[in-house]
Amino acid sequence: MTGEPPLVPPPAGGRGLGGGPARPFKQRATLRAKALRNSSTTPEQLLWQCLKGRKLGQKFSRQMPVGPYFADFLCRELKFIIELDGTSHDQNVHRDIQRDAYCRSLGFQILRISNDDVMTNLEGVVSHIKAILAQAHPQPLPPAGGE
Known part of the structure; x- marks a missing residue:
């Protein structure tokens, strides 16, 4: 040993051993996501019971930041978003259009379901989601060998 400090990985937002400029730490919106999960509506809770734990064959997360x-x-795997719409969405149609356009520009497919449908026809909603998931597939990988 020559007395040099041991090589250790750089901190998340630090300069590390490369001596380059510090990268600002990009804080995830975890506090807001957690607050949204903790204040979920009854329709969100009901649908979550059907989606969690890969019950429909795919991993779903709730209240996840997308931009x-x-x-x-x-x-994430299928780039598929399910949005539940209640009465508040009737007042924010323009915002929903902007949000959908943004998410679609990133390659996401969006399914909008009304809270009323979840409350009155949960089985039908789940069947509809299953049908869409059966047709969905992740973005294809490029051919092997870089061709």
Whole structure:
């Protein structure tokens, strides 16, 4: 040993051993996501019981940040978002259009379901989601060998 400090990985937002400029730490919106999960509506809770634990064959997360927005339910692998719409969405139609356009520009497919449908026809909603998931597939990988 020559007395040099041991090599250790750089901190998340630090300069590390390369001596380059510090990268600012990009804080995830975890506090906001947690607050949204803790204040979920009854329709969100009911649908979550059907989606969690890969019950439909895919991993879903709830209240996940997608850029400046939060997806009610997100399947990262399929780039699939489920949004539940209640009465508040009737007043924010323009915002929903902007949000959908943003998410689609990132390659996400979005399914909007009304809270009323979840409350009155949960089985039908789940069947509809299953049908869509059966048709969905992740983005194809490029051919092997770089061709």
